Amino acid sequence: MRNRMTTGRIADPWGARTPYGPGEPWPVRVDCHLAEGLEPGDVDFWVPSAAVLHSNGDGLEIAVKDGRIAGVRGRAGDRVNHGRVDPKDLFGWQANNSPDRLTRPLVRENGRLVEASWDTALGRVTGRVRELLDEQGPSALAFYTSGQLFLEEYYTLGLIAHGGLGTNHVDGNTRLCTATAAAALKESFGCDGQPGSYADIDHADVICLYGHNMAATQTVTWSRILDRLAGPRPPAVICVDPRTTPVAEAATLHLANRPGSNVALMNGLLHEIIENGWIDQAYIDAHTVGFDELRRVVSDYPLEKAALICEVPEDDLRRAAELIGTAERLLSTVLQGFYQANQATAAAVQVNNVHLVRGMLGRPGCGVLQMNGQPTAQNNRECGADGDLPGFRNWSNPAHVADLARIWNIDPLDIPSYSPPTHAMQIFRYAEEASIRFLYVIGTNPAVSLPELRRIREILSREDLFLVVQDLFPTETTDLADVVLPAAAWGEKTGAFTNTDRTVHLSEQAVEPPGVARSDLDILVEFAARLGLTDRDGAPLVKWHDPEGAFEAWKECSRGRPCDYSGLTYERLREGGVQWPCTDERPDGTERLYADGEFPADPDYCETYGRDLITGAPFEATDYRALNPEGRAVIRAAEYVAPHESPGDDFPFWLTTGRSLYQFHTRTKTGRTPELQAAAPEVWAELSAADAERLGLAEGDLVRVTTPRGAVTAPLRVTGIRPGVVFLPFHYGYWDRDGDGHDRAANELTVTDWDPVSKQPIFKTAAARVEKEERP
Ligand SMILES: Nc1nc2c(c(=O)[nH]1)N[C@H]1C(S)=C(S)[C@@H](COP(=O)(O)OP(=O)(O)OC[C@H]3O[C@@H](n4cnc5c(=O)[nH]c(N)nc54)[C@H](O)[C@@H]3O)O[C@H]1N2
Ligand SMILES: Nc1nc2c(c(=O)[nH]1)N[C@H]1C(S)=C(S)[C@@H](COP(=O)(O)OP(=O)(O)OC[C@H]3O[C@@H](n4cnc5c(=O)[nH]c(N)nc54)[C@H](O)[C@@H]3O)O[C@H]1N2
Ligand SMILES: [Mo]
Numbered sequence: 001m002r003n004r005m006t007t008g009r010i011a012d013p014w015g016a017r018t019p020y021g022p023g024e025p026w027p028v029r030v031d032c033h034l035a036e037g038l039e040p041g042d043v044d045f046w047v048p049s050a051a052v053l054h055s056n057g058d059g060l061e062i063a064v065k066d067g068r069i070a071g072v073r074g075r076a077g078d079r080v081n082h083g084r085v086d087p088k089d090l091f092g093w094q095a096n097n098s099p100d101r102l103t104r105p106l107v108r109e110n111g112r113l114v115e116a117s118w119d120t121a122l123g124r125v126t127g128r129v130r131e132l133l134d135e136q137g138p139s140a141l142a143f144y145t146s147g148q149l150f151l152e153e154y155y156t157l158g159l160i161a162h163g164g165l166g167t168n169h170v171d172g173n174t175r176l177c178t179a180t181a182a183a184a185l186k187e188s189f190g191c192d193g194q195p196g197s198y199a200d201i202d203h204a205d206v207i208c209l210y211g212h213n214m215a216a217t218q219t220v221t222w223s224r225i226l227d228r229l230a231g232p233r234p235p236a237v238i239c240v241d242p243r244t245t246p247v248a249e250a251a252t253l254h255l256a257n258r259p260g261s262n263v264a265l266m267n268g269l270l271h272e273i274i275e276n277g278w279i280d281q282a283y284i285d286a287h288t289v290g291f292d293e294l295r296r297v298v299s300d301y302p303l304e305k306a307a308l309i310c311e312v313p314e315d316d317l318r319r320a321a322e323l324i325g326t327a328e329r330l331l332s333t334v335l336q337g338f339y340q341a342n343q344a345t346a347a348a349v350q351v352n353n354v355h356l357v358r359g360m361l362g363r364p365g366c367g368v369l370q371m372n373g374q375p376t377a378q379n380n381r382e383c384g385a386d387g388d389l390p391g392f393r394n395w396s397n398p399a400h401v402a403d404l405a406r407i408w409n410i411d412p413l414d415i416p417s418y419s420p421p422t423h424a425m426q427i428f429r430y431a432e433e434a435s436i437r438f439l440y441v442i443g444t445n446p447a448v449s450l451p452e453l454r455r456i457r458e459i460l461s462r463e464d465l466f467l468v469v470q471d472l473f474p475t476e477t478t479d480l481a482d483v484v485l486p487a488a489a490w491g492e493k494t495g496a497f498t499n500t501d502r503t504v505h506l507s508e509q510a511v512e513p514p515g516v517a518r519s520d521l522d523i524l525v526e527f528a529a530r531l532g533l534t535d536r537d538g539a540p541l542v543k544w545h546d547p548e549g550a551f552e553a554w555k556e557c558s559r560g561r562p563c564d565y566s567g568l569t570y571e572r573l574r575e576g577g578v579q580w581p582c583t584d585e586r587p588d589g590t591e592r593l594y595a596d597g598e599f600p601a602d603p604d605y606c607e608t609y610g611r612d613l614i615t616g617a618p619f620e621a622t623d624y625r626a627l628n629p630e631g632r633a634v635i636r637a638a639e640y641v642a643p644h645e646s647p648g649d650d651f652p653f654w655l656t657t658g659r660s661l662y663q664f665h666t667r668t669k670t671g672r673t674p675e676l677q678a679a680a681p682e683v684w685a686e687l688s689a690a691d692a693e694r695l696g697l698a699e700g701d702l703v704r705v706t707t708p709r710g711a712v713t714a715p716l717r718v719t720g721i722r723p724g725v726v727f728l729p730f731h732y733g734y735w736d737r738d739g740d741g742h743d744r745a746a747n748e749l750t751v752t753d754w755d756p757v758s759k760q761p762i763f764k765t766a767a768a769r770v771e772k773e774e775r776p
Contacts, residue, residue, distance in 0.1 A: 009031075009033075009087045009090055010087060010662070010675055010676075010678075010679050013086075013087045013215075013219050013661055014215070014219055014222060014223045014226055015029065015031060015084065015223065016029065017226060017227055017230045018227050019227055019228075019230035019231035019232075020202070020227055020228065020231045021228075021231045021232040021233055022202070022203060022205070022228075022232075022233050022235075022365075023202065023203055023364075024202065024231075025202070026082050026199075026201075026202060026224055026227060027082070027227070028076045028082045028083045029074075029082065029083050029084055030073060030074050030076050030083035030084075031073065031074045031083060031084050031085040031090060032071065032072070032073035032074070032085075033071055033072060033073075033085070033090040033091060034063055034070060034071030035065070035070040035071055038063075038065060038070055038071065040063075040073075042065065043063040043064065043065055043070065043071070044064050044065050044066070045064050046061040046062065046063055046064070046073070047061060047062045047064060047491075047508050047509070047510035048061055048075070048506065048507075048508055048574060049061065049062050049072075049490070049491065049505070049506075049507040049508060049510070050078075050080075050375075050497070050499075050505035050507055050577070051081075051085065051086060051088075051089040051375065052089075052148065052375040052376075052490045052497075052507075053086065053088040053089055053092055053375070053664045053669065053670070054086060054088070054217060054218055054219075054373070054374075054375065054664075055218065055371065055372035055373050055374060055375055055377060055378075055499055055500045056080060056081065056086065056218045056220050056221055056499060056500070057080050057375070057497070057498070057499025057500070057501075057503050057505055057577065058074065058078070058080055058081035058084065058085060058086060058089065058220050059074065059075035059077075059078025059079075059080060059081055059505060059576060059577055060072045060073060060074050060075055060078075060081075060085055060089065061073055061074075061075060062093070062491050062510040064510050064511060067511055067512065068097055068511060069093050069096050069097060069491050069510060069511055071093065072085060072089060072090065072093055073085070075576065077576055078576055078577055079198075079199075079503060079576065079577050079579075080198060080220070080499060080501070080503055080577060081220045084220045084223055085220070086218075086219045086220050087219065087661070087662065087675075087676070088661075088662070088664055088670060088673075088676060091673045091674075091675040091676055092664070092669050092670055092673050092676060093491065094672070094673045094674070095489075095668070095669040095670070095672040095673050096489050096490075096491055096492070096511075098473070098672040100473065100474065100672075101472060101473060101486070101489075101514045101515070101517070102471060102472060102473060102474060102478070102484065102486035102487070102515075102517065103486055103514045103515020103516065103517055104116070104486060104515050104516055105117065105118055105120070105121030105122075105483065105484065105485055105486060105516075106121070106478075106481075106483070106484040107120060107121055107124055107482070107483050107484075108481070108482045108483070113478075113479075113481070113484060118516065118518075118526075121483050121484075121485060122485075122523075122526060122527065122530060123530075124482070124483055125440075125468050125483055125485075125527065126527065126530045126531050128438055128466045129141060129165070129438060129531060130531070132437055132438050132466075133165070136437070138165050138166040138167040138168075138416070139167065139168075139169070139435065139436075140435070140436060140437045140438055141161075141165055141167045141169065141436070141437075141438045141440075142167065142169035142170070142422070142427045142430070142431070142436045142438065142439050142440070143157065143161050143167070143169070143170045143171075143385070143439075143440045143442070144171060144172070144173070144424060144427060144439060144440070144441045144442070144444065144446065145157060145170075145171070145172040145173070145380065145385050145386065145441075145442045145443060145444065146172055146173055146174075146374070146376075146380070146442055146443030146444045147172060147173055147174045147177050147178070147372070147373065147374025147375070147376055147377030147380055148374050148375060148376055148443045148444075149376060149379075149380070149385075149442065149443050149495075149520050150376060150379070150493070150494075150495025150496060150497055150507070150520075150521070150547070151376065151379040151382070151383055151495060151496045151497055151498065151504075151550075151551065151554060152495045152496065152521055152547045152550030152551055152554065153385075153495065153519075153520045153521045153524065153550075154376075154379050154380045154382075154383035154384070154385040154386075155383040155384070155385075155390065155550055155553065155554045155557070156521060156524045156525065156528075156542060156544075156550055157170075157385040157442070157524055158170070158383050158384035158385040158390055159390075159408060159541065159542060160524060160527065160528045160533065160541070160542065161385065162384065162389075162415050162416065163404075163405075163408045163410050163414065163415060163541060164528060164531070164533035164541045164542075165531075165533070166414055166415070166416055167416065168416040168418075168419065168421050168422055169421075169422040169427050169430065169436060170384075170385055170386070170387065170421060170422075171386050171387045171421065171422065171423055171424040171427055172377075172380045172385060172386035172387075172424070172444070173374070173424070173443075173444040173446070173449060174374065174377045174380045174381065174386045175386065175387070175423055175424040175425070175758075175759060175760060175761070176340075176424070176449060176450070176760065176761055176763070177339075177372070177373045177374055177377050177760075178339070178370075178371075178372045178373055178374070178377045178378075178381070179339075179387075179423075179755075179758040179759060179760040180338070180339035180340075180344040180345050180348050180370075180755060180757075180758040180760045181334070181339065181348070181370035181371060181372060182381050182388065182758070183344075183345045183348075183611075183755075183757050183758035183760075184334075184345050184348035184349045184351075184352060184370050184758075185352075185370055186606075186607050186608040186610070187345065187349050187352075187608070187610055187611070187613070187634065187636050187757070188349055188352035188353070188356065188633055188634060188635075188636070189352070189593075189594065189599045189600065189601060189633055189634075190599050190600050190601025190602070190605070190606035190607065190608070190628075190631065190633075190634070191392050191562050191599075191600040191601065191605075191606055191607040191608075192381055192382075192388070192392050192562075192563075192607060193392070193502070193562050193563060193593055193600070194368075194369060194370065194378075194500060194501055194502050194593070195355075195361050195362065195367055195368050195592065195593045195594050196331065196361075196366075196367020196368050196369050196501065196592060197367060197501050197579070197591045197592050198221060198224065198369075198500075198501045199364070199591065200329075200331045200364065200365050200366065200367035200369075200592075201221070201224045201225055201228060201331060202224075202228070202364075202365075203329050203364040203365030204228075204235050204327075204329045204330065204331035204365040204366075204367075205233075205235050205236065205327055205328050205329050205330075205365070206235055206236045206237075206238070206323050206324060206327035206329070206330050206331070207225060207235050207236070207237050207238070207330075207331045207332075207333075208237075208238045208240070208324065208330070208331070208332045208333070208351075209237070209238070209239050209240065209241075209247050209251075209332075209333050210240045210262070210332065210333065210334045210335070210337065210338050210347075210348075210351055211240060211241060211262065211334065211335055211336060211337015211338040211339070211341065211764075212241075212247070212333050212334060212335035212336070212337060212338075212371060213241065213243075213245040213246075213247055213335075213337075213658065213659065214247055214333065214335075215245060215246035215247045215250070215661070216245065216246065216659055216660065216661035217335070217373070217659055217661075218371075219661065222246075222247070225237065225250075226250065229250060235331075236252040236253070236323050236327075237250060237251040237252050237253075238251060238252065238253045238254075238255065238320050238323060238324070239251035239253070239254045239255070240255045240257060240262070240265065240337070241254070241255075241256065241337055242256050242257060242258065242259050242337075242654075242656065242721065242722045242725050243256070243656075243658075243686070243719070243720070243721045243722070243725075243727060244256070244719060244720025244721065248720075252323070253316060253319055253320055253323065255310070255312050255316055255317070255320060256312065256722040257310040257311065257312050258309075258310055258311040258312075258654070258722070258724075258725075259341060259342075259643075259654045259656050259725060259764055259765045260341050260342035260343075260642070260643040260646075260654070260764070260765040261309050261310040261311070261342075261640070262337070262338050262341055262342070262343065262347035263342075263343045263346050263347045263350065263638055263639075263640040263641070264301065264305075264306050264309035264310050264640040265306060265309075265310045265312075265317070266347055266350030266351065266353075266354075267297065267298045267300075267301035267306060267350065267638075267639075267640060268298075268301045268302070268303050268305070268306025268307070268310070268317050268321075269306075269317065269320060269321045269324060269350075269354070270294065270298045270301075270350060270353060270354065270357070271298040271299065271301045271302060271303070271306070272303055272317070272318065272321035272322075272325070273321055273324065273325040273354065273357065273358070274294075274295055274298065274357065276321070276322075276325055278321075278324075278325030278326060278358065279357045279358060279359075280357070280358055280359030280360075282359075283356075283358075283359030283597065284356070284357055284359070284635075286597060287356075287359075287597040287599070287632050287633055288356050288632050288633045288634070288635050289627060289628050289632050289633075289634055289635065290627070290634050290635035290636060290637070291357065291635050293635070293636075293637050294353060294357070294635045294636075294637040296637070297637035297638065297639060298637065300639075301640070303317045303318055303321070309640060311722075324354060324358075325358070327358075327360070328365075329360070329363070329364065329365025329366050330354070330355065330358060330360045330365070330366055331365060331366070331367050331368075331369070332351050332354065332355065332367075332368050332369070333369040333371055334348050334351050334368075334369070334370050334371060335371040335373065336373065336658065336763070336764065337658075337764060338351075339755075339758070339760055340760060340761065340762055340763040340764045341643075341762065341764040341765055342641070342642070342643040342644075342755075342762065342764075342765055343613075343638065343640070343641060343755065344755035344757070344758055344760050344762075345611075345613060345755055345756075345757035345758045346613040346614070346638035346757070348370060349613065349636050349638070350638070351368060351370075352368055352370075352633075353635050353636075353637075355368050356633050356635055357635070361592075361593075361594050361595075361597075362592045362593065362594040362595030362596070362597070363592070363595065364592075367592065369500060369501065371500050372499070372500045375497055375499070376497040376498070378497075378498040378499065378500070378502070379496075379497050379498050382498070382558070382563045383554065387420075387421035387422070387423055388421075388607075389401070389404060389417075390404060390554075390557050390558075391404070391557050391558050391561035391563065392561050392562055392563055392600075392607040393561070393607070394606060394607050394608060394609070395417050395420060395421065396417075396608070396609055396618070396620075396621065397604070397621070398412070398417075399604070401415050401417045404557070407556060407557050408535065408541070409535040409536055409537065409539075410535055410536050410541070411536055420618065423754075423759035424450075424759075424761075425752070425754050425759060425761060426759075427439070428446075428450065428456065428459055431459050431462065431465050432455075432458075432459045432462075434462070434464050434465075436465070437464055437465060437466060438465070438466045438468075439460075439465055439466070439467050439468070440468040440470070441467065441468065441469045441470070441477060441481075442469075442470045442471075442487075442520060443470065443471065443487070443520070444477075445471070445475045445476060445477045445665070445666040445668065445733070446460070446477055447460060447475070447476035447477040447479070447480060447733070448475075448476050448477075448665075448666040448730075448733035448734075448745055448747060449665060449666060449730070449747065450747060450761070451747055451750035451751055451752055451753075451761050451762075451763065452709050452747065452748075452750060452751065452752045453710070453742065453745055453747045453748045454709065454710060454742065454748065455752065456747075457480070457742075460477065460480040461480050466482050467480060467481045467482050467483075468481060468482065468483045468484075468485065469481040469483075469484050469485070470484075470485040470486075470487050470520060470523060471484070471485075471486075471487060471668070472486070472487055472489045472517075472668065472669075473668045473672070473735075474735065475666065475668055475733075475735055476666070476733045476734055476735055485523055486513075486514075486515065486516070486517035486518070487513075487517055487518065487519065487520050487523065488513035488517050488518055488519040488520070488522075489513070490507060491507075491509070491510045491511060492509060492510070492511055492512065492513040492514075492517070492519070493509050493513070493519035493520075493521070493547070494506070494507065494508045494509045494547045494548075495507060495519075495521070495547050495551075496547075496551055496570075496573060498580065499577075501579065502563075502579040502580050502589075502590075502593075503577040503578065503579050504565070504568060504573060504577060504578050504579070504580060504582075504589075505573065505576075505577045506570055506573035506574060508574075519547075521546075521547060521550060524542075525542055525544070525545055528540070528541060528542045529542070548570050551565075551570060555568065558580075562581065562593075562600045562607075563580050563581065564580060564581035564582065564583050565580055565581075565582060566582070566583050566584070567581075567582040567583040567584055567585075567586065567587050567589075568580075568582045579591060594633075599631060599632060599633045600631075601628060601631040601632060601633060601634065602630075602631030603621065603624055603625045603628065603629065603631065605631065606624070606631065609621055609623065609624035610623075610624060610627075610634065610636070611756075611757045612757075613636055613637075613638040613757060614638055614639065614641065614756070615756055616755075616756030616757045616759075643762070643765045644751075644753055645751050645753070645765070645766055645767050646765075646767060647724070647767045647768075648767060650769065651706075651707060651708070651767035651768050651769050652724075652767075652769065653691075653705075653724060653725065653726045653767070653768045653769065653770055654724060654725045654726070654765060654766075654767070654768070655705065655707060655725075655726055655727075655728070655749060655750075655765070655766040655767070655768035656725055656726070656727050656728075656763075656764045656765065657727065657728050657729065657730045657746045657747075657750065657763050657764065658727065658729060658730070658764075659729060659730070659731070660680040660729050660731060661679075661680075662676045662677075662679040662680040663676065663677075663680050663729070663731040664731075665730075665731060666731065666733050666735075667731050667732070667733075667736075668735075670731075671731075671735075671736055680729075680731070682714075682715070682732065683712065683714045683728065683729060683731075683732040683744050683746075684714050684715050684716070684717045684728075684729070685703050685705055685712075685714040685715070685716055685717070685726055685727070685728055685770070686716075686717050686718075686719045686721050686726065686727040686728075687703075687716060687717075687718060687719070687721065687726055687770065688718070688719070688720070688721050688722060688723040688724075688725070689718050690723045691723050691724070691726075691770070692716065692718045695770060695771075695772065696772065697716055697718075697772055698716070698718075699716060699717065699718050700715055700716060701715070701716045701772060702714070702715055702716070702772070702773040702774070702775055703715075703716045703770050703771065703772060703773055704770070704771045704772075704773040705726055705728060705749065705768050705769070705770055706749075706768060706769045706770075706771070707749040707750075707751070707766050707767060707768045707769075708767075709748065709749055709750070709751070710742070710743075710748035710749055711743055711748070711749070712728060712743055712744060712745070712746060712748055712749055713743050713744070713773050714728065714744075726768055726770050728746040728749070729746065730745070730746035730747055730763070732744045732745060732746075733745045747763075749766060749768065750762070750763050750766055751765075751766045
């Protein structure tokens with residue numbers, strides 16, 4: 001079963017086709033991979049969990065043999081994957097058993113990190129927190145977290161940081177990842193929350209992927225699309241991406257637009273859709289506000305003009321508009337090619353607008369998936385360790401803050417809501433200016449993943465910044481820490497998490513963590529206890545000690561909010577994934593939101609009063625009430641604005657960055673997995689054949705890619721990428737490379753700039769030069 005099925009999955013990541021037709025159930029195919037020599041019958045026991053190397057939420061079971069993780073297999077009955085497992089998850093569990101896991105706390109002594117007890121390490125951390133609270137107050141303290149912890153951990157951290165310490169400086173790497181998904185959903189529907197369902201793939205007749213290389217980044221969901229394409233009456237697929245990705249290759253229509261031109265493209269499509277009357281006027285009238293403004297703005301984007309800005313053939317745009325405009329069941333997915341590019345939120349909102357003007361929401365096949373990337377990014381947004389308030393409450397609404405204070409049994413004034421929460425890029429700016437002097441980093445590796453790494457290294461190395469890093473492995477970031485705390489990994493701890501289509505899974509502990517490593521939840525609970533954080537009655541602020549206790553507390557916090565978990569229990573989740581909202585009235589969860597055209601956008605209920613899409617300036621409650629008194633969906637329009645940094649004489653190329661199918665981010669897990677590391681061992685640079693020829697370059701030549709911030713040296717791949725664009729994967733930092741040169745990580749090159757609305761950094765556009773480099 002094992003090797004027969006899985007050895008081919010590096011070469012064929014999507015596995016064998018199981019074709020199906022519209023409206024039919026997606027056939028089951030169970031994938032499994034076990035340690036060398038082990039047969040399924042040899043496994044001691046299987047532990048239910050789900051995948052954590054993307055946001056798909058594929059249900060799987062962890063095989064345990066002699067107290068160690070020894071493989072995984074898909075859960076046939078899981079609503080998300082019907083048994084399939086992504087190659088990263090098939091093989092990636094091996095990283096848990098890696099010999100260089102962090103197993104003991106480390107503290108910095110005379111410039112070196114040395115092993116210490118938990119008591120010493122946590123004593124230093126809380127000691128510094130107390131000193132800074134005395135000297136400066138909570139504004140000295142910041143937390144930078146992840147999209148890879150469990151729900152229970154985020155909720156606990158959100159409570160500690162906002163409710164206990166009273167700092168506003170709390171954000172996650174979700175800012176780099178899905179801040180725009182959240183922002184776009186809030187702008188259009190009044191609140192975060194994914195309208196659609198993965199099952200929309202089973203019904204759609206047109207599927208659009210906007211800046212989303214799903215074939216590489218959500219391989220199981222892509223298999224579902226491939227199976228539709230192989231079956232009767234397949235959907236038309238439209239791919240919007242400057243690279244010829246496997247999605248582009250499979251697509252009916254590929255729009256290889258110029259990087260950073262997404263808003264012009266969307267405005268052109270909307271113009272054509274409205275012009276041809278491919279709209280549902282009754283839906284617009286009954287359920288939305290703002291349509292006239294959209295019509296006015298996009299009237300300035302006839303296809304000819306949009307084609308000119310995007311540098312795509314006008315006829316291709318016309319064909320795309322017709323496919324989208326005449327679709328009966330339209331599914332759209334959006335990801336980093338929109339979220340990390342120029343005008344991120346404005347572009348993502350236009351995708352929502354397509355669905356609103358066509359009345360295509362809440363029915364089978366009619367979904368928007370403003371995708372997540374990390375496995376638990378959704379939970380950070382829900383639980384409030386990322387600049388959102390728990391339960392999608394509205395920072396600017398005093399009644400929401402008071403409600404949260406009631407649940408936490410603290411004074412509303414103890415929750416800092418005097419200004420918007422500090423976004424990650426601003427947290428690093430404050431650390432650079434030394435007003436933030438304590439930074440607690442959990443489950444992220446900013447020394448590789450943030451833009452402009454030379455600057456980030458300088459900030460993280462500052463003498464006046466006390467840096468705590470909690471991770472599984474030594475990383476480029478732990479190298480710079482004052483205290484390193486060893487965490488238990490997936491499989492070594494229990495917790496729930498929620499995928500892109502709102503499916504909640506429970507992942508249970510299968511084995512013990514290595515050495516004295518502890519779960520993030522345990523560490524946070526002790527952190528709070530050592531600080532003596534209390535509620536208004538003097539009782540401990542954090543009232544739970546284990547994951548299930550935290551989950552039960554979170555259920556109460558979510559009750560009555562759009563992300564309502566009150567009907568869920570660990571017991572129920574053991575049976576399989578359930579989509580929120582899940583309440584007593586809806587015990588089986590909710591497959592699609594907004595089926596009735598009702599939105600969580602009422603001024604008293606919504607998560608935000610919205611922002612100006614061009615400047616990012618927040619609207620006041622009174623503005624919002626005037627615009628949208630009845631709480632309908634909001635159609636927001638935006639003009640196209642060119643990226644701040646564009647190619648010119650010295651830097652004639654567009655630099656864009658992204659992912660390999662085989663590696664996950666900074667490779668702390670996949671780089672320690674033999675099959676995956678071997679499949680994508682080194683950085684590379686992609687150029688079109690035309691550009692390679694012009695520069696006298698051939699496949700495999702070393703090239704030097706330079707931007708105003710640094711240079712990266714990489715072997716060349718000549719691909720179908722559009723001319724004028726150079727692509728680098730961002731996975732390759734320095735932890736597994738000898739020497740101290742900084743010329744491999746894509747983020748040496750990227751720019752310190754962000755979307756004005758979501759504050760998501762721009763990783764997809766910069767101006768670069770490409771030159772031949774002599775081999776040493
Ligand atoms: N294998 C693998 N899978 C992953 C991850 C991983 O690291 N490895 N990470 C997970 C996470 S956290 C995330 S966020 C997702 C990300 O998943 P994706 O967003 O699918 O991945 P990216 O490669 O970052 O970017 C997608 C595409 O955007 C295109 N693009 C670049 N600039 C533009 C532009 O201006 N306009 C348009 N329309 N497209 C553009 C790029 O060419 C690229 O193919 O993947 C998740 N899944
Ligand atoms: N140039 C460029 N840069 C990018 C992007 C891009 O497309 N281009 N994409 C951005 C995006 S979308 C993302 S999501 C970020 C990702 O950037 P990072 O978050 O920095 O990437 P990871 O390598 O996933 O880092 C997660 C860290 O958490 C650790 N970890 C994993 N599980 C746990 C746990 O349970 N507990 C603890 N304490 N630690 C854990 C891992 O070992 C790892 O060190 O990168 C961003 N940066
Ligand atoms: Mo991400």
